[in-house]
Amino acid sequence: xxxxxxxxxxxxxxxxxxxxxxxxxxxxxxxxxxxxxxxxxxxxxxxxxxxxxxxxxxxxxxxxxxxxxxxxxxxxxxxxxxxxxxxxxxxxxxxxxxxxxxxxxxxxxxxxxxxxxxxxxxxxxxxxxxxxxxxxxxxxxxxxxxxxxxxxxxxxxxxxxxxxxxxxxxxxxxxxxxxxxxxxxxxxxxxxxxxxxxxxxxxxxxxxxxxxxxxxxxxxxxxxxxxxxxxxxxxxxxxxxxxxxxxxxxxxxxxxxxxxxxxxxxxxxxxxxxxxxxxxxxxxxxxxxxxxxxxxxxxxxxxxxx
Amino acid sequence: xxxxxxxxxxxxxxxxxxxxxxxxxxxxxxxxxxxxxxxxxxxxxxxxxxxxxxxxxxxxxxxxxxxxxxxxxxxxxxxxxxxxxxxxxxxxxxxxxxxxxxxxxxxxxx
Numbered sequence: 001x002x003x004x005x006x007x008x009x010x011x012x013x014x015x016x017x018x019x020x021x022x023x024x025x026x027x028x029x030x031x032x033x034x035x036x037x038x039x040x041x042x043x044x045x046x047x048x049x050x051x052x053x054x055x056x057x058x059x060x061x062x063x064x065x066x067x068x069x070x071x072x073x074x075x076x077x078x079x080x081x082x083x084x085x086x087x088x089x090x091x092x093x094x095x096x097x098x099x100x101x102x103x104x105x106x107x108x109x110x111x112x113x114x115x116x117x118x119x120x121x122x123x124x125x126x127x128x129x130x131x132x133x134x135x136x137x138x139x140x141x142x143x144x145x146x147x148x149x150x151x152x153x154x155x156x157x158x159x160x161x162x163x164x165x166x167x168x169x170x171x172x173x174x175x176x177x178x179x180x181x182x183x184x185x186x187x188x189x190x191x192x193x194x195x196x197x198x199x200x201x202x203x204x205x206x207x208x209x210x211x212x213x214x215x216x217x218x219x220x221x222x223x224x225x226x227x228x229x230x231x232x233x234x235x236x237x238x239x240x241x242x243x244x245x246x247x248x249x250x251x252x253x254x255x256x257x258x259x260x261x262x263x264x265x266x267x268x269x270x271x272x273x274x275x276x277x278x279x280x281x282x283x284x285x286x287x288x289x290x291x292x293x294x295x296x297x298x299x300x301x302x303x304x305x306x
Numbered sequence: 307x308x309x310x311x312x313x314x315x316x317x318x319x320x321x322x323x324x325x326x327x328x329x330x331x332x333x334x335x336x337x338x339x340x341x342x343x344x345x346x347x348x349x350x351x352x353x354x355x356x357x358x359x360x361x362x363x364x365x366x367x368x369x370x371x372x373x374x375x376x377x378x379x380x381x382x383x384x385x386x387x388x389x390x391x392x393x394x395x396x397x398x399x400x401x402x403x404x405x406x407x408x409x410x411x412x413x414x415x416x
Contacts, residue, residue: 002366014362040358044387066359168334168355 002067004060006086009074012067013087014039016047016057025054026121026260027097029084031062031105034190035146035180036173038066045249046100046256053257058097060087062105064180075189080108081115088119096121096206098263100256102245103127104142107135107193113208114200122263123208124256127242129221131228135195138218143191150181201228209233209259211252213240233259322399322406329367330395333360346396358387368402375405 004013018025028050030042039059047057061068063083064075074083088097098121101109106128113120129135152158153174162171180186201224208229212219214236222234235255237248245252327344334354342353350356356364365378381401382390 002363012363014366038359040362043362044358044382044390061359067363169357172357 004087004090006090007074007083009063009071009083010069011063011083011087012039012061013091014043014047014057014059015091016051016059018051018054018056025056026263027056027058027093027095028260029058029060029088029097029099031084031099031101031109032065033103033105034142035065035177035186037103037105038062040066041102041245042100045245046253049253049257050260053260055098055260058088058091058093060084062108064184064186070179070184072183073185073189075184075186077108077111077193078115079189081112084108084112085116085119098122098124098260100124101126101128103242104190106130110196110204113204113206114196117203117205120206122206122259123204124259125208125210125225126252127212127216127218127244128210129195129218129224131196131198131201131221132224133195134218134220134224139190139193139195143187146181146187146190149177150187153178154182198228201225202230204229205231207231207233207259207263209235209255211235211237211244211255213242213244213248214238215241216244218242322402323395325371326364326368326395326399326402329364329371330354330356332367333363344395346394346399348395350393350395351391356391358391361390372402372406375407376402377405 002012002014004011030039030047032039032041038061042059047059050057062080064070088094096119099109099112101107101124103126106123106125107130109120109123110125110128110130113123129138158174158178162174208225208231210222210225210232212222212234219236222236225232226234237244237251240248323344323346330344334356342348344354348354350361365382368376368378385393
């Protein structure tokens with residue numbers, strides 16, 4: 001199942017069935033990071049072990065990312081939630097799901113737990129800052145860095161240079177980043193993103209697991225979660241910065257699996273009437289976000305091409 | 307192995323290789339592949355510049371084409387991403403043939 005149409009956009013989706021699904025086994029949805037990231041970062045790391053442990057796994061490329069379509073707008077966190085709700089509807093997933101979000105994917109996951117609580121059974125956040133001044137500073141920093149990258153791509157002709165040199169992978173990366181940053185509302189949407197309020201964090205009822213690198217600039221978000229989220233577990237990984245998914249895959253896998261094992265087995269039950277199923281989504285709002293080190297990867301081609 | 311068996315094995319290898327080549331053309335795009343002849347020695351990363359997200363797409367096409375007999379997830383379970391991406395087309399073809407039954411993998415390891 002590659003293509004799923006939801007919320008007016010075509011999404012690239014991978015559904016991996018568990019090797020042996022126990023009754024009431026969880027459905028896990030992985031939400032990747034921004035710009036240079038896509039579903040493959042989870043596909044090759046945590047998705048397989050989760051299916052072995054009995055979970056049904058859903059991976060998708062956010063709007064504008066990977067092999068999903070790239071509409072011109074719809075890149076706010078609320079749009080991302082609308083996309084994911086519509087995607088779950090299209091897949092016939094009615095039970096609450098566990099969301100695993102990396103970096104900006106964690107921002108989307110947390111927003112969904114706040115605005116569509118009936119659809120979320122649990123949250124695992126990897127290196128995501130969602131609330132308070134820390135999140136505001138992070139959003140601003142991302143928007144600034146992406147703006148600079150966008151300008152460089154617009155003006156230094158890197159696209160043509162790599163295409164001419166037949167450096168396929170670099171040419172494709174540059175074309176993708178250029179298209180996303182210069183031809184969609186993503187940078188503006190990230191710049192306008194609002195951090196969650198403390199009371200919104202406090203209203204989250206599902207279990208939340210936050211994993212951060214000790215040396216990450218986002219590690220302050222861990223304390224923010226612990227202070228406000230009622231059911232919160234924090235893991236700080238020594239010596240690591242923002243790239244924990246790539247650099248501590250084994251540790252993350254163990255943390256994820258033991259956290260899942262602690263989750264209560266739930267009866268199969270459809271999303272209840274009290275749960276917003278996406279009816280409030282504005283028509284035409286589409287999209288999603290999530291990302292990993294956008295900047296580094298986007299910068300190198302420019303440097304090399306100069 | 308007699309001559310007939312060898313011919314069968316060769317034909318089958320060609321068929322699977324043709325299948326995989328067709329999938330790669332669909333994923334990577336014909337324009338790029340114009341100067342690359344895909345053989346068993348062609349590597350996904352170095353020669354085809356395949357991206358990790360495209361490898362996911364290839365896995366899905368294989369599943370669609372060969373069904374559950376070809377369990378790509380199990381095949382790559384013990385490999386890290388580097389090993390997966392540096393694999394040759396021939397390694398994948400041999401795996402598919404081993405799983406689809408007509409040819410034993412050891413027959414192909416020449």
